[in-house]
Amino acid sequence: MPITFEHVEHVYGADTPFHYAALVDVNLNIPLGKVTAIIGQTGSGKSTLVQHLNALLLPSQGKLTVLDKTIEAGKTTKGLKSLRGRVGLVFQFPEYQLFEETVLKDIAFGPKNFGVKEEEANQKAIEAMKLVGLDRELLERSPLELSGGQKRRVAIAGILAMNPEVIVLDEPTAGLDPQGTIEMMELFRKLNKTYHKTVLIVTHDMEQVFRYCADVIVMEKGSVRLHTSVKEFFHDGSLCRSMHILPPALIQFREQLTAAGYVIDDSVVTMDELASVIAGQVKSHG
Ligand code: ADP
Ligand code: MG
Numbered sequence: 001m002p003i004t005f006e007h008v009e010h011v012y013g014a015d016t017p018f019h020y021a022a023l024v025d026v027n028l029n030i031p032l033g034k035v036t037a038i039i040g041q042t043g044s045g046k047s048t049l050v051q052h053l054n055a056l057l058l059p060s061q062g063k064l065t066v067l068d069k070t071i072e073a074g075k076t077t078k079g080l081k082s083l084r085g086r087v088g089l090v091f092q093f094p095e096y097q098l099f100e101e102t103v104l105k106d107i108a109f110g111p112k113n114f115g116v117k118e119e120e121a122n123q124k125a126i127e128a129m130k131l132v133g134l135d136r137e138l139l140e141r142s143p144l145e146l147s148g149g150q151k152r153r154v155a156i157a158g159i160l161a162m163n164p165e166v167i168v169l170d171e172p173t174a175g176l177d178p179q180g181t182i183e184m185m186e187l188f189r190k191l192n193k194t195y196h197k198t199v200l201i202v203t204h205d206m207e208q209v210f211r212y213c214a215d216v217i218v219m220e221k222g223s224v225r226l227h228t229s230v231k232e233f234f235h236d237g238s239l240c241r242s243m244h245i246l247p248p249a250l251i252q253f254r255e256q257l258t259a260a261g262y263v264i265d266d267s268v269v270t271m272d273e274l275a276s277v278i279a280g281q282v283k284s285h286g
Contacts, residue, residue, distance in 0.1 A: 001032070001065070001067060001068065002029050002030055002031050002032060002065075003028070003029075003030040003032070003053065003064070003065065003066050003067075003166070003198075004028060004029050004030075004064060004065045005026045005027055005028040005052075005062070005063075005064045006027060006062050006063050006064065007025050007026075007027060007061060007062035007063075008023055008025075008026040008027075008052065008059045008061070008062040008063070008064055009021060009023055009024055009025060009026070009059065009060050009061035009062055009073075010022050010023035010045075010048050010052070010057060010059060010060050011060040012048075014060060021060075021222060022045045022048040022222055023045050023048055023049060023052075023059075023222045023223075024221070024222040024223050025062075025223060026045075026049065026062070026222070026223060026224055027224065028217065028224055028227060029227075030198075030200070030215075030217075030227075031215075032165075032166070032198045033192075033196060033198055034192070034198065034199075034214045034215055035188065035189065035192045035199040035200075035201065035212060035213045035214050035215075036198075036199070036200050036201070036213060036214065036215040036216070036217060037201050037202075037203055037208070037209040037213040037215070037216045037217070037230070038050065038200060038201065038202045038203075038216075038217045038219065039202075039203060039204065039206075039209060039216060039217070039218055039219070039245070040218055040219030040220055040225070041220070044219040044220055044221060044222065045219050045221075045222040045223075046170070046202045046219050047092050047170055047202065048222075049219065050089060050168050050170055050200065050202060051089065052064055052071070053066055053087050053089065053166065053168050053200070054066070054083055054084045054087040054088070054089045054168070055069075055071055055077070055080045055083055055084065056084075056089065058071060058073070059071065059072070059073045060073055061073045066083060066087060066166070067083065067086055067087070067165065067166070069083050085110070085114045085162050085164065086164050086165050086166065087164055087165070087166040087168065088110075088159035088160070088162055088164035088166070088167050088168065089159070089168045089170070090152075090155050090156050090159050090167075090168065090169045090170060090172055091155065091170055092170040092171045092174070092202070094148075094151040094152045094154070094155035095144075095151065097155045097158065098143040098144065098151060098154060098155060098158075100143065101142060102139065102140050102141065102142065102143075103129075103134070103138045103139055103140070103141050103142075103143050103146070103154055104122060104125055104126075104139045104140065106143050106154055106158055107125035107128055107129060107154060107157045107158045107161050108121040108122050108124065108125040108161065109158065110158055110159065110161050110162040111124050111125070111161050111162055114162065121161070124161045124163075125157070125161050126139075127161075128157035128158070128160040128161040129157050131157065131160055131187060132153040132154075132156050132157045132160065132184075132187065133153065133180075133183055133187075134150065134153050134154065134157060138150065138154075148175035149175050149176045149177065149180050151175075152172065152173075152174075152175055152176060153184075156169070156172060156184070160191075164197070165197065165198065166197070166198040166199075166200070167188070167191060167197050167198070167199050167200070168199075168200045169188070169199070169200070169201045169202065170202045171202050171203060171204070172184060172188075172201060172203075173185065173203070173205065173208070181205075181208075185208055185211070185212045188201065188212065189212055201213065206240070206245060206246065206247060206248045207248050207249065209230060209233075209248075210230060210234055210248040210250070210251070210269075211248075211269075213230050214229065214230060215227065215228065215229055215230060216228060216229075216230050216233045218243060218245075220243075225243065226239075226243070231266065234247060234248065234251045235266060236251065236254070236255060236258075237251050237252060237255050250268075250269065250270070250271060250274065253274065254268065254274065257274075257278065262277070262278060262281055263281070264277055265277075
């Protein structure tokens with residue numbers, strides 16, 4: 001069953017002078033089993049959107065369906081706790097998520113909260129730490145003493161320890177160094193490919209969208225401007241440029257080479273492939 005949004009609106013500060021509609025008539029049909037990117041300018045409603053997926057925020061109007069739960073504005077939905085175990089959300093700011101005294105307790109909190117015995121929860125926490133590349137030495141440290149990148153890894157591990165079907169990550173690589181970013185993106189790819197998790201990633205990084213995601217949702221002023229495949233989105237640079245988004249380096253390079261008379265297929269998606277296509281054409285023109 002896909003994830004669907006039907007005419008979802010979200011108003012912050014309803015019935016106050018600060019009334020603000022952060023989502024306006026959002027309609028979406030997100031297939032399970034894929035890695036989908038959610039992009040858009042700051043303030044376009046990305047974080048508000050993803051917090052609906054595990055019912056942290058509820059729609060002010062409209063309805064959404066996530067797995068087998070339908071959440072409709074103004075109605076109470078039963079079983080939201082179980083939904084929160086099946087849809088793991090990693091916040092944009094990890095500090096919001098970390099509150100236990102130690103890293104171990106923090107990561108084991110989720111499974112324990114869902115009835116897993118302490119020893120087994122700790123075991124799951126240690127496995128999740130390994131997955132995200134956190135050193136075991138950090139087990140007894142306070143999460144608040146860690147670096148920004150480590151905090152983010154703890155927050156991600158806390159979600160993975162619950163083994164959710166859907167993993168939602170709000171700007172998960174902010175604060176990570178380039179190597180850490182690659183490791184994290186590779187982990188999300190593995191969770192999708194090997195463990196068949198549905199992965200939704202909010203990001204500003206077009207290189208990540210291009211390399212790791214299958215589909216892309218573009219948010220604009222609280223609405224969905226576009227939902228398409230990454231292949232279509234970066235077919236050439238024109239579609240993303242029309243939305244004031246700079247295409248990934250490889251696409252810019254492909255555009256320049258095409259303008260210079262080279263024939264480069266859409267299937268060329270790495271620098272190595274591009275180099276060999278160019279080499280072939282340079283040789284044949286001798
Ligand atoms: P994004 O993640 O794309 O940057 P957000 O979903 O965080 O966007 O925010 C969308 C809009 O809603 C912004 O204008 C923001 O200021 C506003 N907003 C976000 N959170 C709150 C809140 N808790 N109370 C009031 N307004 C908010
Ligand atoms: Mg945000």
